[in-house]
Amino acid sequence: MSVVKPLPRWADLIFLPLINLCVAFFICGIVVWMIGENPFTALAVMIKGAFVYPGGLGYTLYYTTNFIFTGLAVATAFHAGLFNIGGEGQAYVGSLGILAASSMFAPFMPALLLVLLCIVGSALLGALWAMIPAYLQAKRGSHIVITTIMFNFLAFSLMGWLLAGPLIQPNQQSPQSSPLPEGAHMPKAQAVLDWFGVGIADSLLNMSFILALVALAVFWVLIWKTRLGFEIRTVGKNQDAALYAGINVSKIIIITMMVSGGFAGLLAVNEVMGAQHRVVLNYTAGYGFTGIAVALMGRNHPVGIFFASLLFGALFQGGTELDFEFTSITRDMVLLIQGMIILFSGALAYMFSPTLSRILSRGGS
Template identity: 60%
Template sequence: MSQPAGALPGWANKALLPALNIISAFLVTGIVFLMIGESPIEAAKIMLYGAFGYQEGFGYTLYYTTNFIFTGLAVAVAFHAGLFNIGGEGQAYIGGLGAGLACLALDAYLPAWILIPLAVVASALFGAAWAFLPGYLQARRGSHVVITTIMFNFLASSLMVYLLSHVLKDPGQMSSSSREFAEVAWLPFIHNMLAGMGISFDESPLNVSFFLALVCCVLVWLLIWRTRWGYELRTVGSNSTAAVYAGIKPAKVIIWVMCLSGALAGLVGVNEILGVQHRLLLDFSAGYGFVGIAVALMGRNHPVGIVLASLLFGALYQGGAELAFDMPNITRDMVVMIQGLIILFCGALEFMYRPLLVRLLSSKAA
């Protein structure tokens, strides 16, 4: 079927356009590096080596990637239903609380094969519960989900400060954190699993939650494009009025989609609390919920694109840390600037190259 006037082929919209936006962001970054007297080529080499050049660095890259997959999927699921969930930060925070409470209460009584699945389910349920009220207010009271999810981010932060300062704090610690979980509540590290198979791999925070993130990608794809619930979700996102005529109840869809989105964001707590920290502590979410918005936009709200975008941001996090260490003129703030430029070009300037591509591809077709 021929493309309508002004439309791009699917491959150009999903691959070529994001690639041009990312290249533009890196070109602007290179100009900034030249202005401060640093070689952009050398900086790129350091970043690539830091992210992929040695085992420990690659492990850290995939560890960051795991968190971004969870939050990117959370944003994408809501976006397909016409909702803009920017509360992933708070939902991840509360999801970690759920996982932590399960471990604190049961790690002395249950074996790992029961405790860890329970903690994973608790993480998802707590994240879903934290997203339920914004979804309910949007569906039943007309309160905009953007406003309510922003508010709930701050509420989650305040709740965690109170709990870890007055309720869950380990009496033997100066910092605001819980006691360390028993080892039965720890997710296996990938380097330990590989060592058990006779494969040497440097230590890193990468753990089996990475595979959980990949499984979630498959399940989200199946849900959105291969089930009746996915059809209802996409119909509400495309035209809620038409959805009503099709017998779909938009309010009901909004509520369960927000709960699902919150559950996916809450799984960040699995990676951070069960996989790495092994205790509840403040600020473990570290902005992953907000970066998930950029990941979903760059990945075109598709699981495959989200994995690739998450890998890019994971490489920026890890490679940027190496860059700030090896090049004193390039601070951590400049690494954040690189991330901001990518978000700018892939978000606000997402369709900057679209008219040019339409003209080029149309003339080629003609």
């Protein structure tokens, strides 16, 4: 057997991920078929729900917004060789920044400034929640994977307690905060487009989507065009080399995780300021974990993250449609697809690489 040549760049970046994605979908299709439903009908229902029905596309982009934020959070940490599983908790705690900023500044701040302050607040709180595990890894040697998992549970406990106790809306039973002041709402896409004379169907899509696109650009500039980004990538490639090059590795670990947590915290902008207009229990709904699938599929690159987020946005929105159309398959199907994608695009990412390489080199010679 000849030595397996490394894959050409286009195959590694586009073809291989596509094969992995197809395998993941294929297996999910088999599960649907075994349950006794037609996988193609299910797929058609999901596509219609995600793009065709009125408001479908809006909801798809609304979910996409969430996944861009959490995907960026995971990708930022990945570039420094860190695995941040704590996006869920960081996104959850981010809402406290919004509550704090809105209650402090709402009485005298104009709406635009208030929105900006709330955005900063959510990123700051997310960053702080990520800073503790980062500090513990950098200075005390505890492993970030384990600590961020534990910090998710701590966030659930903390928020559960706050929303059922100190922050609960007075005279209410359900664990949720009081509504945000009007000025801290993120404008709806429908309202903004209406102002320009474009009519779209109502959905939860709001201006956070623009913020997410800005975040993608900021991420690209930060990682590939700044000194800090270079240091982050150096630490990710080889910590020892980074140390010898005079990079303060501990500092970079802490900063990277804070940027990562900041991106995760922004999810609260979409959910709290854009959609719910208050903090409700468990509003993160697993979006933080989906961010891991997004980052793996998107290969930690902004373009990849955008398309992976769009795919997951469509899956989430299309998945809700499954509930209406089928009795035997529900939106839990999306969890299965997500798990398969993490398995094939993450853990088994290079399973098909030798085979593909052999086929390609045979075709070439």
